[in-house]
Amino acid sequence: MYEGIVQSLIDELGRLPGVGPKGAQRIAFHLLATDATDVRRLASVLVEVTERVRFCRICGNVAEEEECRICRDPRRDASVICVVEEPKDIAAIEKIREFRGRYHVLGGAISPIDGIGPDDLRTRELMVRLSDGAVTEVILATNPNLEGEATATYLARLLKPLGLRVTRPASGLPVGGDLEYADEVTLGRAFEGRRLLDV
Amino acid sequence: MAGPAVRDNDTVSLYRDDGIVLRTQKLGEADRIVTILTRRNGRVRAVGKGVRRTKSRFGARLEPFTHVDLLLYTGRSLDVITQAETVRAYGGPLAVDYPRYTSGTAMLETAERFTPVEKEPIIRQFLLLVGGLRALGERVHDPRLVLDAYLLRTLAVAGYAPALDECAVCGTPDPVNTTGSRSFAVPAGGLTCRSCRPPGAASPAVATIALMRSLLRGDWAQADISQARHQVECSGLVAAYVQWHLEHSIRSLRHVEHV
Numbered sequence: 001m002y003e004g005i006v007q008s009l010i011d012e013l014g015r016l017p018g019v020g021p022k023g024a025q026r027i028a029f030h031l032l033a034t035d036a037t038d039v040r041r042l043a044s045v046l047v048e049v050t051e052r053v054r055f056c057r058i059c060g061n062v063a064e065e066e067e068c069r070i071c072r073d074p075r076r077d078a079s080v081i082c083v084v085e086e087p088k089d090i091a092a093i094e095k096i097r098e099f100r101g102r103y104h105v106l107g108g109a110i111s112p113i114d115g116i117g118p119d120d121l122r123t124r125e126l127m128v129r130l131s132d133g134a135v136t137e138v139i140l141a142t143n144p145n146l147e148g149e150a151t152a153t154y155l156a157r158l159l160k161p162l163g164l165r166v167t168r169p170a171s172g173l174p175v176g177g178d179l180e181y182a183d184e185v186t187l188g189r190a191f192e193g194r195r196l197l198d199v
Numbered sequence: 200m201a202g203p204a205v206r207d208n209d210t211v212s213l214y215r216d217d218g219i220v221l222r223t224q225k226l227g228e229a230d231r232i233v234t235i236l237t238r239r240n241g242r243v244r245a246v247g248k249g250v251r252r253t254k255s256r257f258g259a260r261l262e263p264f265t266h267v268d269l270l271l272y273t274g275r276s277l278d279v280i281t282q283a284e285t286v287r288a289y290g291g292p293l294a295v296d297y298p299r300y301t302s303g304t305a306m307l308e309t310a311e312r313f314t315p316v317e318k319e320p321i322i323r324q325f326l327l328l329v330g331g332l333r334a335l336g337e338r339v340h341d342p343r344l345v346l347d348a349y350l351l352r353t354l355a356v357a358g359y360a361p362a363l364d365e366c367a368v369c370g371t372p373d374p375v376n377t378t379g380s381r382s383f384a385v386p387a388g389g390l391t392c393r394s395c396r397p398p399g400a401a402s403p404a405v406a407t408i409a410l411m412r413s414l415l416r417g418d419w420a421q422a423d424i425s426q427a428r429h430q431v432e433c434s435g436l437v438a439a440y441v442q443w444h445l446e447h448s449i450r451s452l453r454h455v456e457h458v
Binding site for chain 2: 018110111112113114115117145146149150153154157174176177181183184185186
């Protein structure tokens with residue numbers, strides 16, 4: 001529809017997740033109207049990311065070196081591993097500034113309907129990490145949806161013979177919400193996991 | 200003087216139906232495309248807006264295995280879910296039991312495959328799936344038996360029931376007892392007599408054939424006391440039979456874990 005290179009830019013932008021043809025066109029024309037220095041900086045970052053970023057050989061998190069920042073940090077507690085589905089889940093947990101252990105990224109969740117079984121995830125790598133006996137607790141922080149629950153169940157069964165403490169983050173009501181709007185599944189989980197108020 | 204223009208609302212088509220959530224796919228930032236097998240409208244694909252956000256009012260209700268009562272409006276390509284109430288959540292007990300979860304997933308995928316046309320009412324498939332999920336959640340029978348019973352009956356509902364009481368080719372009644380044949384030919388459509396046996400047909404044990412009959416008829420007393428080796432043989436034959444007649448593989452079957 002547009003002159004060669006502009007159309008190529010729109011086509012490439014349109015391949016990004018969540019960007020449709022109209023959005024791609026809008027971003028392309030924004031880039032054309034933006035200062036050339038800013039565009040060059042964006043382009044160089046994109047190139048640098050593809051060249052420098054890789055996955056941590058220990059936990060599977062995104063890293064700029066062979067091991068990620070968390071795995072290299074000696075102050076992190078090596079006896080606790082938090083298992084997550086994706087590297088972006090690590091960023092979410094790091095925001096709470098409570099967890100001082102290390103992570104393990106599975107690379108997804110078990111979803112037989114999509115053809116993803118336990119062997120398609122980084123479960124073998126997890127078992128290798130646990131084999132030296134240094135880890136005492138594994139937190140299964142997969143998503144609180146059906147696939148995440150099933151993945152946690154599968155892993156818990158796999159870890160049981162190792163005699164580790166296997167835990168799962170609590171599920172329940174979102175802070176700031178009204179009880180009357182909570183769905184029965186979430187509310188049921190909140191009641192299951194209720195705690196004693198020791199005042 | 201003409202009053203303010205009032206927009207015609209007749210084109211907005213709202214409808215209510217209940218159904219089982221078969222599958223969900225991520226859409227955009229926080230939405231999901233939800234595939235539902237409904238009671239009155241057959242298989243429906245609809246968008247659940249914002250359901251991936253933790254504060255979503257009905258995100259948890261639109262998880263696979265949930266029987267939901269829905270209010271939807273007809274969109275241009277996909278319908279949009281405006282309200283959802285849980286009728287029964289079958290997913291909870293299944294997610295904590297891995298063999299049951301994998302069997303249940305195979306049931307959902309099969310239900311989706313057997314309803315290729317969207318919005319074509321197919322109430323028998325819907326009722327069969329509800330019954331199957333209920334049986335799976337009640338933990339009375341082995342999940343492998345529940346799955347095989349579901350697959351055999353869904354085939355029967357779709358008109359592809361395997362011939363177990365007569366030769367699938369010539370119609371000779373009871374080929375096992377009358378001709379001593381134990382030939383089960385998937386492409387032929389079930390048991391065959393000796394003279395109709397095609398090359399490459401399986402030769403299951405007589406007890407395996409009896410188990411298939413029990414599962415198709417719902418004779419759980421007999422099915423529950425069957426031996427594990429006959430259950431394994433039955434599962435293999437049923438899986439091959441379903442996939443042959445569907446002309447499509449069911450990916451979940453590869454991941455079904457047996458107790």
